[in-house]
Amino acid sequence: MTDGWSVARALTDPASVAGLDSTGWTQLLSAARALSLIGTLAEVLADAPLPPDAARVLADVRHSNVTGQRQALWEAESARMALADYPGRVVLLKGTAFAAAGYDAALGRSIGDLDILVARDGLDQVEALLLKAGWEWVKPDPYDDAYYRQWMHELPPLIHATRDRMIDVHHTILPLTAGPTPDAAALIADARALPSGLYVLSPADIICHAAAHLIADGDLSGGMRNLWDIDRLVRQFIVEESGFSDTLAERAKLHGLTDAVGRALRLSAQLFGTPIVFRQAQGGSGSVPAIDSLFLRRITAVDGWGRKTRKLTRQAFYIRSHLLRMPPAMLARHLWTKWRKGHRG
């Protein structure tokens, strides 16, 4: 049966696709697409012997990869130009950061919105400069707007009027209502400069951010791609960054993300065989907590038609994502407001 594990297998062991028949290929490609990993799969299999019809599909995907990355980098450059008068650091996050820094994780990665991180006290200026340069609000709803500004880790999303691309301006990496409170000032202070004048997070902080995003925020719908990012980044950093393992442990502790990083690395080791770089005090035995298998069940929940499967598991994680973001009373108030708005319009 095809599910997320089939995609993980193809990514980690490209030779394993040799035995696939046309149905197997069809299902693998659909599952990979649904998990936003088709671009990565196309690059991983670039030199593998492929049946002609699968090769045709993957060749198209590789064309799209080139365009997608070019557009993402142009978007970053546009933001850099718009923010030239902002004196603080502008830190690229997620896919755009991997591409701009030339990390292996960028290979074939789909990049949607542009995510940047700036200091909280610079938000007003950054917002004003972006609005001046042609970005505009996506959700002109007063409640949503107020909610974002009071509780979220980012401004309400902005979209560029002519390029139709979104930018998320973060001032930290988790909602203010979440349990852990990462040290945003340290994230920015430790960021590394790129030749363009933009910044990317330090290697250890990149892993902390990816783990925070995956484990402590959201419903894991992009989980598999997130874990693939982590796998690629860790493999690169343990070779290129001396003392990476210790630095990662220190930074995870600083940001209150030790558990999240530990879990993310255990999950990526399960799926992709990521080398062990991180030993939590209680997890030293190497045994995988039972709850990890629930996460994996959620993350691999896709079938050969690209449909989401395991509805109950997914719903449980959806509810969890809201509980993580808000205490129950606040969640109730939020859902009540949303519900009333929905039924008025």
Added chain:
Amino acid sequence: MRHSCSIAVGPARFRIGSDWRAPIDQLRQLYADYPMEQSVPDFTVRLQATSVLRRVIRPQVAIAGDFTLPDAAPLPLEQGLLAAEMAMNLQMALGWRRHLLLHASAVSRNGRAVIMTGVSGAGKSTLSALLGERGWRFLGDEFVLIDPDTGNIAPFPRPISLKNESIASMEREVDDDTRFGPVMHDTPKGTIRHLRPRAEWVEQMARETRPALLLFPRFGYARAVRRVDEAESFVRLTQASTNYVALGERGFDALTGLVRSVRACAIDYADGEEGAELVERLWSEQGTRLGDRAAAA
């Protein structure tokens, strides 16, 4: 999924899965002349129930697949065939990268093609259907595929989706009743009925042709013909293309190559007859011009 089929139209291969049998049966009938053998498809399309209950009670078809739009409205099951067509079009519009895609219809004669593009309701679909019954080869009524390397058109002759008044006029034009699909009333686009292309057009769909004439038709206006220059053609076609931006430099090269190689006219016409006659007239002038060029060379 419970029911499925595979269909190839021109260079594109689709896998269509459905929670219900009816849309698949209708597709098999409408696409009887097309290759249906299973292979690794370019696109997967899913016609799925909006909820478990909606599979049975007042069934609603949600359009899903490799590429989707977040706000696509579901259709009642009686319009399942339309849902399938819309989903296949959506895959092409958002996902196809092998050609520059123009939202246009096209017909050809002697290996030279007329491309007709315009907004929905401009009459490009009906005009291509009409010309197809009058000695032209029908290349497609929805998308024109331009090969970025050669500038050639790859035919994409899917069934013609006739809307409202054009249904009656094509029923008068085509004798063979078996070429028509079921009539679908009250769709988001009014009444729709599909017309199956002639079998020979489908047999020849792997044979490319060269663009020769580019038209911007407008149905329902007093007869008028106006030359359109390269710059205007270019801008109008960037708006008519669904993947111009996604193709990057290849898209730019393909489009500039196209507008430089063809003559372009905007034509206004009151009814189908007048439209067909205008195309014929411009075509014969074009032929003269091509002849002049050949003589000069």
